[in-house]
Amino acid sequence: MDLLHLTPLEIESLRLSLWVSTWAVLGSLVPGIFIAWVLARVRFPGRALLDGIVHLPLVLPPVVTGYFLLVLMGRHGMIGGWLYDVTGFSFAFSWRGAALAAGVMAFPLFVRAVRLSLESMDRGLEEAAHTLGAGRTRVFFTITLPLSFPGILTGTILAFARSLGEFGATISFVSNIPGETRTLPLALYTLIQQPGGEVGAFRLCIIAVVVALFALMISDFLARRRIFLMHGEK
Amino acid sequence: MNLLLQIYRPLLRLRAFLFLVTFAALIPFPGFGSAEGREKILIFSAGSTINAITEVGDLFNKQGNEKCVISCAASSTLAKQIAQGALADIYISANPKWMDYLSEKDLIEPETRFDLLGNRLVLIEPISNDSRIEITPGLDLAGLLGKERMAMGDPDHVPAGIYGKQALMALGMWDDIKDRVAPMKDVRAALVMVEREETPFGIVYSTDARISKKVRIVDVFPETSHPPIIYPVAILAEKESPATKRLILFLQSPEARAVFLKHGFTVK
Numbered sequence: 347m348d349l350l351h352l353t354p355l356e357i358e359s360l361r362l363s364l365w366v367s368t369w370a371v372l373g374s375l376v377p378g379i380f381i382a383w384v385l386a387r388v389r390f391p392g393r394a395l396l397d398g399i400v401h402l403p404l405v406l407p408p409v410v411t412g413y414f415l416l417v418l419m420g421r422h423g424m425i426g427g428w429l430y431d432v433t434g435f436s437f438a439f440s441w442r443g444a445a446l447a448a449g450v451m452a453f454p455l456f457v458r459a460v461r462l463s464l465e466s467m468d469r470g471l472e473e474a475a476h477t478l479g480a481g482r483t484r485v486f487f488t489i490t491l492p493l494s495f496p497g498i499l500t501g502t503i504l505a506f507a508r509s510l511g512e513f514g515a516t517i518s519f520v521s522n523i524p525g526e527t528r529t530l531p532l533a534l535y536t537l538i539q540q541p542g543g544e545v546g547a548f549r550l551c552i553i554a555v556v557v558a559l560f561a562l563m564i565s566d567f568l569a570r571r572r573i574f575l576m577h578g579e580k
Numbered sequence: 581m582n583l584l585l586q587i588y589r590p591l592l593r594l595r596a597f598l599f600l601v602t603f604a605a606l607i608p609f610p611g612f613g614s615a616e617g618r619e620k621i622l623i624f625s626a627g628s629t630i631n632a633i634t635e636v637g638d639l640f641n642k643q644g645n646e647k648c649v650i651s652c653a654a655s656s657t658l659a660k661q662i663a664q665g666a667l668a669d670i671y672i673s674a675n676p677k678w679m680d681y682l683s684e685k686d687l688i689e690p691e692t693r694f695d696l697l698g699n700r701l702v703l704i705e706p707i708s709n710d711s712r713i714e715i716t717p718g719l720d721l722a723g724l725l726g727k728e729r730m731a732m733g734d735p736d737h738v739p740a741g742i743y744g745k746q747a748l749m750a751l752g753m754w755d756d757i758k759d760r761v762a763p764m765k766d767v768r769a770a771l772v773m774v775e776r777e778e779t780p781f782g783i784v785y786s787t788d789a790r791i792s793k794k795v796r797i798v799d800v801f802p803e804t805s806h807p808p809i810i811y812p813v814a815i816l817a818e819k820e821s822p823a824t825k826r827l828i829l830f831l832q833s834p835e836a837r838a839v840f841l842k843h844g845f846t847v848k
Contacts, residue, residue, distance in 0.1 A: 413772075416772075416776060416778070417776070420776055421777070421778050422776060422777040422778060423776075438778055439729055439762050439778075517765050517769075518765075518769065521731075521763055521764050521765075521769075521773070522734055522763045522765060523761070523762060523763060524763075535765075536734065536736050536737060538660075539654070539656045539657070539734075539736070539737035539738075540656075540736065540737050541656075541677070541681055
């Protein structure tokens with residue numbers, strides 16, 4: 347079998363995976379940076395609780411997260427039902443739901459990475475900008491955000507890689523629809539379930555490994571480059 | 581890799597994590613050897629049988645027999661686990677195909693195999709609907725679905741979905757419906773979708789529909805519209821023992837049959 351020639355099914359699931367993961371990460375950026383900033387900079391009661399909630403998808407069985415999403419964000423879910431009635435927008439059985447599931451599962455990794463870089467940042471720089479007359483917003487956009495860039499970048503790639511592998515929450519929330527929610531891991535699962543599907547599954551497995559390794563290598567490369575640009579030779 | 585390590589290292593350093601590992605190592609691992617010389621029989625059984633087979637297992641145990649440990653999952657998953665050397669004693673499949681798969685690999689005792697149960701395929705809807713339709717060849721099911729979807733087991737691999745596809749094909753509805761299917765990873769997941777009103781209809785086994793108070797059976801699919809739904813059972817290779825033979829006999833006893841009937845199965 348020609349390894350370099352991808353079948354339509356493989357191309358479709360790979361394309362869908364990349365699309366879903368891209369949206370999952372794009373959707374996580376603003377809320378992720380905000381929550382990371384809140385956790386790193388603001389002291390308030392309930393901070394530990396927020397921290398815990400953000401990390402839940404990391405420790406809960408993904409199927410449970412998927413079920414929560416169904417109950418909350420489904421067509422008749424608590425939030426999803428309202429959203430559908432008001433705007434006509436629905437996550438149910440569509441790639442948007444797959445992106446939401448992947449985004450939620452990857453969210454803790456993203457927040458962790460951003461928070462870490464916020465916490466390791468020299469707070470003196472923010473204070474200096476402050477004493478020189480910059481307001482809170484300006485300090486955030488001109489000092490905090492650029493300095494936390496390595497964390498944001500690592501977080502983005504980590505979240506992207508995690509999204510590519512998302513399986514349990516996706517299949518429970520938006521099922522396994524070819525061309526709509528059948529991403530790489532779901533296509534892999536479908537093949538494994540069929541007698542004689544091993545060869546196809548193995549090929550998809552290789553594709554998944556290559557994509558994941560590629561994402562991690564880019565992440566590492568970009569992070570190094572950024573550190574080099576900020577600190578010079580290391 | 582610096583930043584990656586920075587993120588993972590604190591996780592690994594957590595003392596709680598170490599405690600957990602130590603704790604996990606202390607939990608005795610239940611060993612499943614052969615049925616000889618121990619008091620447990622490990623049954624691998626199709627997901628749809630979980631409630632009935634658990635009850636039958638308890639009954640068997642109460643009559644002074646060995647304890648039954650039951651592992652329920654998709655028939656395909658279980659068959660693959662057995663093929664990979666899982667130490668189960670008895671396998672109950674929701675589909676003869678997966679029993680054949682093990683049979684071809686010489687992993688069952690062929691003379692102990694027989695058809696234990698039967699099931700029916702039903703169309704269900706959320707309890708809040710009341711569409712009062714009958715499944716006849718002229719029914720415009722696709723029209724009734726509109727823009728919504730039909731929840732069913734994935735027709736690519738879930739037995740309930742395969743039967744469902746065959747029934748819809750026999751009734752001439754498949755071509756209109758195939759793009760409106762929500763293929764679920766197992767039949768219980770399809771049930772959940774209808775329970776949660778995410779889809780207006782679903783196709784499940786009559787045994788599944790019976791468990792749920794949130795769905796109503798719209799109609800039963802004609803028995804001739806799909807191959808008979810048969811649950812074969814067999815003792816696995818080299819697991820034949822007085823205990824497993826007794827259990828196989830017990831599965832055919834009037835007490836066991838009564839339990840299966842109660843849960844909506846047909847008995848052979």
